[in-house]
Amino acid sequence: MNERNNKSNKEYRIEPYSKHIIINKIQTQTQIGIEIYNNNSIASSSSKTTNNNDKVAVQTTYTDYTKNEQSNTSLLGQNNTNQFKKCSKDYFTPRQIYLWVKVLELIVHLSKDLNEKLNNDFISIKWINHRDKIRKGLISNITEDEKILIQSYISEIHSASFKEISFSWELIQAIGAIIFRHPNQVYHLWEEIKDKIVMNLDPEDEKKNCAKVIINKPILNSIMMVKNKLNELQSFKAVDERFAELWNSKIQPPKHKCPYDIMNIMDDDMIPQLEFIKDNIIHPNVKAPNLLENFACACADNCQKTSVCQCMLIDNDSQGEGFPFENDMLSRSDIGAIYECNSRCNCDMTCPNRVIQRNKKIPKKFQIFKTKEKGWGVRSLQFIKEGEFVMEHVGEVIDARIASLRAVCYDKLDTMSYFDLDYDFDKKERRQVLSLDSNYWCGISRFLNHSCNANLVTIPFFVENKDKRWQRIAFFAQRDIKAFSELTLDYKIETDEFDCYCRSQYCRYAKNN
Numbered sequence: 103m104n105e106r107n108n109k110s111n112k113e114y115r116i117e118p119y120s121k122h123i124i125i126n127k128i129q130t131q132t133q134i135g136i137e138i139y140n141n142n143s144i145a146s147s148s149s150k151t152t153n154n155n156d157k158v159a160v161q162t163t164y165t166d167y168t169k170n171e172q173s174n175t176s177l178l179g180q181n182n183t184n185q186f187k188k189c190s191k192d193y194f195t196p197r198q199i200y201l202w203v204k205v206l207e208l209i210v211h212l213s214k215d216l217n218e219k220l221n222n223d224f225i226s227i228k229w230i231n232h233r234d235k236i237r238k239g240l241i242s243n244i245t246e247d248e249k250i251l252i253q254s255y256i257s258e259i260h261s262a263s264f265k266e267i268s269f270s271w272e273l274i275q276a277i278g279a280i281i282f283r284h285p286n287q288v289y290h291l292w293e294e295i296k297d298k299i300v301m302n303l304d305p306e307d308e309k310k311n312c313a314k315v316i317i318n319k320p321i322l323n324s325i326m327m328v329k330n331k332l333n334e335l336q337s338f339k340a341v342d343e344r345f346a347e348l349w350n351s352k353i354q355p356p357k358h359k360c361p362y363d364i365m366n367i368m369d370d371d372m373i374p375q376l377e378f379i380k381d382n383i384i385h386p387n388v389k390a391p392n393l394l395e396n397f398a399c400a401c402a403d404n405c406q407k408t409s410v411c412q413c414m415l416i417d418n419d420s421q422g423e424g425f426p427f428e429n430d431m432l433s434r435s436d437i438g439a440i441y442e443c444n445s446r447c448n449c450d451m452t453c454p455n456r457v458i459q460r461n462k463k464i465p466k467k468f469q470i471f472k473t474k475e476k477g478w479g480v481r482s483l484q485f486i487k488e489g490e491f492v493m494e495h496v497g498e499v500i501d502a503r504i505a506s507l508r509a510v511c512y513d514k515l516d517t518m519s520y521f522d523l524d525y526d527f528d529k530k531e532r533r534q535v536l537s538l539d540s541n542y543w544c545g546i547s548r549f550l551n552h553s554c555n556a557n558l559v560t561i562p563f564f565v566e567n568k569d570k571r572w573q574r575i576a577f578f579a580q581r582d583i584k585a586f587s588e589l590t591l592d593y594k595i596e597t598d599e600f601d602c603y604c605r606s607q608y609c610r611y612a613k614n615n
């Protein structure tokens with residue numbers, strides 16, 4: 103009998119994300135579970151009763167339709183030996199575990215019938231066997247409590263006395279929370295652990311290349327609790343979308359810590375968990391620019407004559423007449439965009455039209471500091487001259503669709519750092535506009551605050567291509583900036599609801615503050 107035809111299929115729509123996620127409860131005579139799906143993917147987890155009625159094998163799968171194939175990444179609970187053989191130790195990425203934890207959480211919270219079936223309060227799942235040893239103390243940047251929890255998790259797996267390992271629900275939740283909050287730390291941790299997990303198996307299990315893990319599960323029957331959980335999951339799911347993307351293997355896990363000086367004499371806050379990058383990275387769904395449609399100059403004199411350099415003639419409306427630079431300083435702040443010479447040009451790096459490229463390589467002394475009223479900010483620890491290139495604003499290049507998906511999540515987290523690359527776009531073209539998302543991958547510019555009397559000016563610029571969607575963003579000093587001054591931008595916010603604390607005499611938004 104086809105179980106899927108037999109299922110009673112109730113749809114739970116989670117508002118306000120109904121466009122993105124649908125949760126289906128799967129219920130058949132032998133199977134009970136849950137499917138979560140959106141336009142791109144489906145995560146499903148179902149449990150099957152076995153001969154031993156108080157234990158249920160849980161099978162969790164994740165299928166990504168964007169790959170045009172049903173890449174079935176079954177995780178745990180496969181009874182089929184061949185399926186197990188297919189699973190390599192690399193199979194368990196933190197993202198998969200996270201998904202699994204979440205899906206499992208959903209099952210436990212939503213599936214009343216499952217709770218009733220499982221009188222013993224156990225869900226039994228299978229765990230992949232790894233033969234090497236677990237090493238302890240691999241955890242960095244994780245709180246002490248989390249460290250203890252993870253270590254107990256490791257030692258439980260390590261313990262020779264367990265054939266069936268018991269994970270408390272709290273532990274599972276803690277692991278989920280850690281993965282959620284510290285994806286990169288856990289990524290490295292997992293990379294280390296996965297090679298070192300050992301299990302003591304009985305010969306039968308060993309033949310199947312698996313061991314048993316048992317998860318303790320609290321019973322939550324109250325409808326009220328389920329409702330609360332759903333509410334909680336609304337925000338979780340929004341966050342999941344973002345963090346799921348962080349696990350995208352096309353984007354390498356970051357290797358660097360914050361490379362800037364940090365000062366906080368206001369409170370005990372730490373800067374958020376961010377990854378600092380020097381150049382923009384591109385979201386895998388965004389098609390990279392076509393560099394063939396490009397510009398280059400053929401100047402034989404290293405671009406000494408601005409009237410002939412083709413890079414200067416590209417967009418006279420934006421650039422104005424002549425190079426916008428004098429002695430490496432921006433000479434006109436009303437400029438629309440800068441088209442610097444690039445790798446296909448005839449000139450070398452000393453060319454007067456390569457100011458941003460040259461100066462990007464000379465590190466400036468900046469500090470991230472906690473301001474009194476605006477959260478974190480950036481100050482320069484050195485004098486900056488009017489017209490000097492200060493920094494490039496970098497982040498992840500995303501399209502409008504991803505931007506609106508993530509906006510939901512950022513709103514909830516009360517963080518939003520998008521920079522629309524919309525210079526020279528009219529309203530009709532809005533959908534084509536790309537944005538720089540610096541909520542996670544970012545440069546120090548992510549901490550620049552607004553001032554109605556800003557000392558930095560924003561100028562779009564182009565180097566390797568002239569496709570206006572692929573503009574980059576440079577900040578230049580629009581007046582001399584003394585050492586230890588805060589660096590500020592004019593956000594040009596179009597609502598008067600902004601509660602501005604710039605404290606400038608020209609403040610356009612200040613109310614009663």
Ligand SMILES: C[S@@+](CC[C@H](N)C(=O)[O-])C[C@H]1O[C@@H](n2cnc3c(N)ncnc32)[C@H](O)[C@@H]1O
Pocket residue numbers: 475476477478479518519548549550551552553601602603604
């Ligand atoms: C790009 S972030 C700047 C870094 C931010 N201060 C932080 O701690 O992450 C923009 C946010 O900073 C705060 N902010 C920036 N300029 C401000 C100002 N002049 N007055 C009040 N809040 C400001 C607002 O919360 C704004 O949404």
